[in-house]
Amino acid sequence: MSDVPANEGRGRRLDLRWQAAILLLVIGAVFYLLGPVLMPFVVAALFAYLLDPLVDRMERFMNRGLAVALVFLVAAILFIAFVLVLVPFIERQISNFLQQLPVWVGWFQTRAAPWLQEHFGFSPEILDTQKIFDTLQAHWKEAGGVAATVVAQVSKSGLALVGWALNAVMIPVVAFYLLRDWDVLVARVRVLIPRSVEPVVSRLAGESDDVLGAFLRGQLSVMIVLGLFYAIALWAIGVSVGPLIGMIAGLISFVPYLGAITGVMMGVIAALVQYQDWYHVMFVLGVFAVGQTLEGYVLVPKLVGDKIGLHPVAVIFAVLAGGQLFGFLGVLLALPVASVVMVVLRYLYVRYVHSELYTTRAHPGIILPDDASASGEAAGLVVPGDEAPPRRADPPAGA
Numbered sequence: 001m002s003d004v005p006a007n008e009g010r011g012r013r014l015d016l017r018w019q020a021a022i023l024l025l026v027i028g029a030v031f032y033l034l035g036p037v038l039m040p041f042v043v044a045a046l047f048a049y050l051l052d053p054l055v056d057r058m059e060r061f062m063n064r065g066l067a068v069a070l071v072f073l074v075a076a077i078l079f080i081a082f083v084l085v086l087v088p089f090i091e092r093q094i095s096n097f098l099q100q101l102p103v104w105v106g107w108f109q110t111r112a113a114p115w116l117q118e119h120f121g122f123s124p125e126i127l128d129t130q131k132i133f134d135t136l137q138a139h140w141k142e143a144g145g146v147a148a149t150v151v152a153q154v155s156k157s158g159l160a161l162v163g164w165a166l167n168a169v170m171i172p173v174v175a176f177y178l179l180r181d182w183d184v185l186v187a188r189v190r191v192l193i194p195r196s197v198e199p200v201v202s203r204l205a206g207e208s209d210d211v212l213g214a215f216l217r218g219q220l221s222v223m224i225v226l227g228l229f230y231a232i233a234l235w236a237i238g239v240s241v242g243p244l245i246g247m248i249a250g251l252i253s254f255v256p257y258l259g260a261i262t263g264v265m266m267g268v269i270a271a272l273v274q275y276q277d278w279y280h281v282m283f284v285l286g287v288f289a290v291g292q293t294l295e296g297y298v299l300v301p302k303l304v305g306d307k308i309g310l311h312p313v314a315v316i317f318a319v320l321a322g323g324q325l326f327g328f329l330g331v332l333l334a335l336p337v338a339s340v341v342m343v344v345l346r347y348l349y350v351r352y353v354h355s356e357l358y359t360t361r362a363h364p365g366i367i368l369p370d371d372a373s374a375s376g377e378a379a380g381l382v383v384p385g386d387e388a389p390p391r392r393a394d395p396p397a398g399a
Contacts, residue, residue: 040167044174052182068180093244107273211339218304219254226250229291237283239270256312264288
């Protein structure tokens, strides 16, 4: 009679877990199906999440609506300054790169390709870059510039143009309302969580918030600082397309070592083509060596910390998997989602090592044959401290 209530309670807990699992699957399916539509809302939510701590601090001196308005005013001024200053500069850098592209192609065909063919046996057809260069140059001349290229691609479809315009208007509007009501929305979501799991979910949400804050704000700062450092340093040593290479290396530095590897390859080729010596190649290698040291020992410990704990292989897998499943939206959310998943996995790991599945020892009645036991000892499978089960006595003769 005493086992019935325990069994009923266990069955009830199992039913609740199945209900929670089904609810999570439904929510995930809805997000997957609405992925293309959710893009402006996700971007707006990211902006609101990034700016919420600043608004919270300003709220000590003014009401939240005024604080949000001031933050958006400053953000708008910075965005306009970015468009007016950096976009023309980037376009000039790209134009400079495309003007030097024939020299790059000539150097590759006359020097690099024969060396690769001689030492590694590459086929000349694989190393033929003239077709690629002609295609790039033709499209660039037809477009007339970076801005013209974007306009030409977007204007091919009226719906695409309307979509870009709607997103450009919708993102700041949605971000403004989300940021204004951020605390209210968080409180309402917390009320909707089932009471049985609310303490655990709240704790995991707090840890996830720490991880996301460290990643989004810290890693973004690291990317900006590295991009500026690489761009200024490469420009200082005389590489004409150095600012463009530095900005590219900084922007993709969120994937471990990818920014440095890409920047070194592009910087070395640019230095060899421009100066035809090894001194500037050594300067380029020195720039990225200093940048990696700065990132590993100063920027990441100070700005990001060790809260994320994602292995480089996990980072690469998360970015590729996110892009494969959800496109650009998946790439945008890959690392934040992976950081939250790491928090959940750590919690599940603690639950697992304290569960009966992990702590229960083998039943004493399980007996291995002599040859299996000997092979287990020889292979080192016997855990120190575990006592071997007693052997069953042989029956007496004639029994």
